[in-house]
Structures are given as structure tokens and as C-alpha cells.
Amino acid sequence: MRSSVGNPGAESKRGMNLTLRIWRQQGPTVKGKMVTYKITDISPDMSFLEMLDVLNEQLIMQGDDPVAFDHDCREGICGMCGVMINGQAHGPQQTTTCQLHMRSFADGDTIDIEPWRATAFPIIKDLAVDRRAFDRIIQAGGYISVPTGTAPEAHATPVPKADSDAAFDAATCIGCGACVAACPNASSMLFTAAKVTHLGLLPQGQPERNDRVVNMVAQQDREGFGGCTNIGECSASCPKGISMETISRLNHDLLGALRAGARPKS
Amino acid sequence: MPLELFTVGEPIADTKAPTDVPIGERWSERKFRGRLVNPANRRKLTVIVVGTGLAGGSAAATLGEAGYKVKSFWYQDSPRRAHSVAAQGGINAAKNYRNDGDSVHRLFYDTVKGGDFRSRENNVHRLAEVSVNIIDQCVAQGVPFAREYGGLLDNRSFGGTQVSRTFYARGQTGQQLLYGAYQALERQIAAGSVEQHARTEMLDLIVVDGRARGIVARDLVSGEISTHFADAVVIASGGYGNVFYLSTNAKGSNATAIWRAHKRGAYFANPCYTQIHPTCIPVKGDYQSKLTLMSESLRNDGRVWVPKERGDTRDPREIPESERDYYLERLYPSFGNLVPRDIASRQAKNVCDEGRGVGPGGLGVYLDFAEAIERLGRPAVEAKYGNLFDMYAQITGEDPYAVPMRIYPAVHYTMGGLWVDYDLQSTIPGMFVIGEANFSDHGANRLGASALMQGLADGYFVLPSTISSYLADGPFEKVDESHPAAVEALTGVQEQVQKLLSINGNRTPASFHREVGQLMWDLCGMERTDEGLRKAIDRIQEIRQEFWTNLKVTGDWHSFNQTLEHAGRVADFIELAELMCIDALHRRESCGGHFRAESQTPEGEALRDDENFAYVAAWEWTPEGQPPVLHREALEYEYVHLAQRSYK
Secondary structure (H helix, E strand, C coil): CCCCCCCCCCCCCEEEEEEEEEEEECCCCCEEEEEEEEEEEEEEEEEEHHHHHHHHHHHCCCCCCCCCCCCCCCCCCCCCCCCCCCCCCCCCCCHHHHCCEEEHCCCCCCEEECCCCCCCCEEECCCECCCCHHHHHHCCCCCCCCCCCEEEEEEECCCHHHHHHHHHHHHHCCCHHHHHHHHCCCCCCCHHHHHHHHHHHCCHHHCCCHHHHHHHHHHHHHHHCCCCCCCHHHHCCCCCCCHHHHHHHHHHHHHHHHHCCCCCCC | CCCHHHHECCCCCCCCCCCCCCCCHHHHHHHCCCCCCCHHHHCCCCCCCCCCCCHHHHHHHHHHCCCCCCCCCCCCCCCHHHHHCCCCCEEECCCCCCCCCCCHHHHHHHHHCCCCCCCHHHHHHHHHHHHHCCCCCHHHEEECECCCCCCCCCCCCCCCCCCCCCCCCCCCCCCCCHHHHHHHHHHHHHHCCCCCCCEEEEEEEEEEEEEEEEEEEEECCCCCCEEEEEEEECCCCCCCCCHCCCCCCCCCCHHCCCHHHHHCCCCCEEECEEEEEEEECCCCCCCCCCCCCHHHHHHHHHHEEEECCCCCCCCHHCCHHHHHCCCCHHHHHCCCHHHHHHHHHHHHHHHHCCCCCCCCHCEEEECHHHHHHHHCHHHHHHHHHHHHHHHHHHHHCCCCCCCCCCEEEEEEEECCCCCCCCCCCCCCCEEEEEEEEEECCCCCCCCCCCHCCCCCCCCHHHHHHHHHHHHCCCCCCCCCCHHHHHHHHEEEHHHHHHHHHHCCEEEEEHHHHHHHHHHHHCCCCCCEECCCCCCCHHHHHHHHHHHHHHCCCCCCCCCHHHHHHHHHHHHHHHHHHHHHHHHHHHCCCCCCCEEECCEEEECCEECCCCCHHHHHEEEECCCCCCEEEEEECEEEEEECCCCCCCCC
């Protein structure tokens, strides 16, 4: 965190001039390439996506195709945005792309901007990729089967605060895909492990615990994500700081489930 | 009021709530009197659900569990992105776990009063009743609410209520509740009961023989525009705060689904009811794309002030106590910094209008934690607000532990929406509207932690019960894409999309959006006047004219084209903005978040006019060139006594 001096909120007069090299690709089956753009007078107070907005407004006015990129809430919680910035998922800070601000860059910088790179995340256009593989992993078991209206009174089952807090930490995963993009194996292990941990730590999640882990792991394999070799790039680039401990928990649960005879649905 | 801006039609009434029994029995009675659909017949009935936020996600999952065939549509890649995910504070429920005197009746009472007597008693009472079931459901799904050391659920007080009834999951309650609904929805998708349509946007409603029978939607990836049919359509597309361009809504949040349904005959109720949240990070520059909310829990310890002198640009730390104006504490000694949202927002605007605002453009006030840090110590302040302070530092580049935060109000929620009856059915039979997209429960001002409650109440419990009364008459006659109504709707959408692409003018969709948004903020925001609103209406008509002659959209419609998506949404925002101004103009009273300059007390406080305006304004769309028609639904208060609010 930077401490400011002088009058707070006073907008910096200094505008930055930057060179952007952006991955442009018309569609999933078309060959893509890096294209260079010059952009001037960028305020350090802009968010990274606002900088791309400025570029796109200029491209539209020139009659060129603006750069496609996914984004929505722009407050770091929906998980819709995410690009590789100078080779790092979400860029130089451990946050979402929308929460990265241009003050992290310097006048004259060249910035490489690429989409998430993973077989399981096919490119839609430019920087936008298809992450529905994550939803299918959830479909395989990332839930507690409790049809509406069948729930017991909320206080019927106390949950130790420590378990509840740890479950919450894992549950904060926003499904952005940075973990996959950062992983040399393009593994989705951190994503899957976060959900297995969240539900596995709660008493409500116990009845389906074994089936959940074997089916979610089987699904991530089917989607074409790579295997986990405990490198840790995932956790280091996770905007929500999901810890590697969740992966240990997943492996522990998986072993237990297999020993207990649980097998994935075909 | 000149006649040309609108005309008055027949009054409208909700006929579904059984008012012949006491209020506490009406919901049970309605469910009993409603018709049911035999489980074996449910699979013959199809329901379209548009949107996957708390309302849409929970409704689609619940209808799927019940055995209906559900088709779920959303514009993002995954249902987990819906903007409910961003709600921070919490969810109210009348559990009375704190043994502090809470009850269903008290939650009902607080919500009607908080809504400044512009909501429906029947609906609000039902909301309070259902609130307790929501918590049970969410806990069973694994929502990790905050807990006490004994393992039981923690509660806090929120938004100036006198009881602790708010359940929360740190500052991410909306996210956790949404993931509960999302996981239930994914479970139904896996089970085959819900058909998914990701990255697909509803662009029109198909009405056949007076019934909603389907939608026209565009696949945002392939660009394909197609028709989808069902026995009923549920709209859960959220609020329309992005009409102001800058708001705390997600960038993609839009009014297109509700606006196009409105143009097909659904009445739009109280469009001018917007909530302006007092504690947001101020605007920094003209490139700004969205505003970020800071939880109003900050006002529990932060003190709001501005310099006493206009144009004082000194570093706030150099301004002595004697030259600061802690205006909320001065004006409202008993509530101080904890006055309701509407009052805190309006007073911030007032001091900035006086030229005493701080930061860029003078549009900000200080929220100062120096006193709290001294009293509690920095570690205690960090423990309570650390994540919010970090968020502020990330966005502004300033350290709020060292210099006071700057805050300013921002558009946050829209209480208005499509008119629905007690069954949540719109004026088009077979079209139901749930969550923020409808109007019914919050009146003119929503209380904190009530939006999540309403979204989930509608989706999990209310709609799945009421829709069966309608579906009991189905399945309806088969309709397909060759039906003239479907052809007409599809052709209309295709023509509009082609028109947007063909103008080839000199302005981007974003530039029109910014212009109309700024106009709405200035003239239809926190304070409104007759003169300003008339000016706004004239200007909006000019902007609309220019939009359709000078818009520039690149690319084509049969591919992924985000500029085209935005253009269609802006076209609808411009039309909606005009209706909002007409509604605001006709409501010559101050109520809830809406300060009408002509209607104030001698002390300058909001003055409600119950004699003339205790009604819901339900607007009917009329063909091009004709003014909209106002239908009034009278509001009656049997259980909560009408009174002016006072926070002095």
C-alpha cells in the first residue's frame, strides 16, 4: 500500500504513454497474432480495464474492430475478467485484472496482453475464453443435494467456528481461471480443491463427500486440464489467495474415498 | 402537469392476496387456494427463466427440482457471475436468534416504514415470513455464514435497525448466497431438468393470444438470433441502475429484458425509485467506468465531515477541528453518522453543492477514522474494516489509515421495476417477474440487507408456489417459430440489430450512455425539480434522435460483438430514462430516496404527500408518439400506521 502525500484525491497530471501488444484472434479456429498499439495520456488512476476501454473507443472511432475482453462487476468479485499481463495471470499484483490500476506501470512501458492459455479454455475471441469447463466440474459434484424446502432449522447443526471460517476461505474462489492460466500444466486443481474443501469441512457436506471428490476429479480430467505437480503458481496468482492446503485436503479426501470404494460415475 | 407527457388510465389492483383473512394468514391461504400441478404433469410444462442471480438462479433450480422443464438464460459465461455476487453486507431474517425482540411482525413493520410507505403490506409481510426459511435453506446448502464460538450463527445489526437480524459471510454475503443457488442450479443442469443457455441475451418477449409464450434471444458468441418457447416466462434480469452509466452495478447489468417486456404490455411500476448509496468511492476522471461501494458499516465508526469554508483545498490532516463541519452529527444529533442511506446521500450532495466538497471536482466528503483509530487502536479497526480499507487503497492509491477516506453517493439499486401482483405475475399473463426486476417489496427506499432476502424469497419460495396456479391450466397450445407472433418478434429484433449496425455515424454507444447517464444523475438523481425534469425529458428526446442517426457500431451481428451488445442496451436505457423522468415529474412529493425540491418541510427535510401519492404508479407503454398511460394502484395501510419519518 502506498501512502499518499499532499492533497488526497488530487488527480495526477502525469499521463503515461504506453505500447500495448495484444493477442488478436477472430475466433477459436482462426490463427491469432500479437498486434501492437500505441496509447497516450493514460492516467495512473485508471484501472487496467478502463485503459482497454480507452483503446477500444479509439479503435471504434477509427472503424477498427475493438479488442474483445470479458469483464462484468469491475470490483473484483464476479470472476469474469482475467488476462495474462506480461506473462502473469491478472498482472503484477495478486488481484483481479479489474482491480489492477495503471499506477502499477510506468511511462514508456510495453505491456503484453494475452488470453488465458489452456486447452480446456478455448478462445472465443481475442482475450475472451470459454471457461464453462469449470461449471461442468461443479456439476459433477460441487454441491450439497438439498432440494428447496427440505432444510432443517439452521441452528439444528452447530458448526465449529474454525471449520466454518476455513470453509469460508475456500469458498471465496471466484472461478476466474487464473490458477489454470498460471499453471505450467494448465491444471484446475486449485479450483476443484477449493470447492472440495469448502463443502468437505462442513457437516452438511459429509454425506456426499466421497462421491463429490472422485467425480469432480474425474471431470477435470475429462475436460483436458493437466495434472497437478504441486508447483504453486496457482495459489500465488489467485486473487482470493486460495491456499495450497486445499489441494492437500483434496488429495487426502480422494485417497480416502478411493479406499472406501468410491468410483466416479462414467 | 401538461397532458401531453402522460395520460391517466384505469386504476389497477392486486387481486391475488386473500385480504379476507388477517395478514399473518394470507400467504398460507394463498398457497392453499392456489392450484397445484401433479408431479407427473410437471415434466410436460416448460418454464423459461431469464437471469441467474439470487432470484433467477434459485427459481430455476427450484423449478427444476420440482420436475418442470426449465430453460435458463444468462448473458455471462457462467451463472455464478450474476451481480448478486457483489452484495457485501448481509441478509435479514426474523429468526430472533439474539433474543432481542425481533419477530416476523417487526421485520415487516421495519421494512414498510423503511420503504417510506410506498410498498405493499401483503407482499412485505410474506417476505418477512419466508425470511426464516431462506436461512435454513442456505445453511443446508453449505453457505458459510459467520458463526460464534459455540458453533451457532452470528448476527449483526444493519442499516439503523434496533435488532440484530442480519446474517452475513464476512463482506461477501451475496457471493456466498449466490454460490449456494448456483450450485443448486448446476446440480439441476447435470440432472437434465434445466437446459442451459450461457452467453445468451433476451431481446424480446413472444406473446401469443395474450399469454407470454417465449422469448427471442441472441447467442452472444455466434450472434445467432433465435426463438425459444415455454408455457411461462420468468424474468429475473435484475435492476436498471446502469441507466445512470456510473453505478455500482456490473458493466453488463441492463434493462433490456424488462424494457422489451414492457413494450410488449407489462406495466412498469415506480421507475423513478432509485436508491443512491451514500458510501461509494468518488469519481476520479472522465474515463471512469464504474463506481465501487464501500459497505455502509463504515459509518459505525467513521465520522463524516467537510471543511467549513468553501474551496478549502488543504490536506485534511492540516485542517484543525474548529474548521471542520461534521454535518451529519450537527444536523441529526440523535442518529449522527448513522442516519438512513437517503438522508446521508442527500446531505453529502448539499454540502458539495455549497462548494465544500473535497477531492477531484469537489464531489466528495471525508469519512474519517482518526478518532476510531485513537479510541480502538489500529489493530481493532483493521480487524473490523481491514478488507474495505484494502479495497479503498487498491482503487485510490491512498492509505485510509493515514488520511481520511473520501466518499460520495452512487446509484446502487432500483426499487422500481415491472409491476407484479401478489403471485409475482406481471400484467402479461404467464410472465412472472422476480427479484430486483420487479417493484413490489421495497417501496421508495430499500433497507440494508433486504435485497438478498427478497431475491431468494422470490426465487426459492414464492414464485415456485404461485406459478403452479398459472401452469395448472397448461400445457398450452403448442407454439413454434412459424407462429406469426414469433416471426414478428424475431424479425423485429433482426431489424433492430441491423439498424444499429447500419447507421455508421460518429459516436460510440458508450458516449451516448455516458451522456444520458450524466443527465439522469444531474436532473433525476437525489434531488429533482419540475423544471429540471422537464429539461431532462427534452434533452433525452434529442439524445434518442441523435442515437438513431449518429451511432457507430463496428463489426457484424453474426459474431461475438460487444459493441453491438452495448448499443442495444443503451437504446433501451435512453427510452427508460425518459419514463423515469416522467414518473419523477408526476410524483410531486419527496419520499424515500427522492427529494423533490418543491415538497419539503420548513427545515428542508423531505415531505411526503400521502393524500395525493400513496399509490404505485404503473405505466403502460403506448405506440410511438403517444404518451404513456398511468395506472394507479392505491396503497392501503391496515397494519402499519402511516407516519412521517424523523431522524432528528
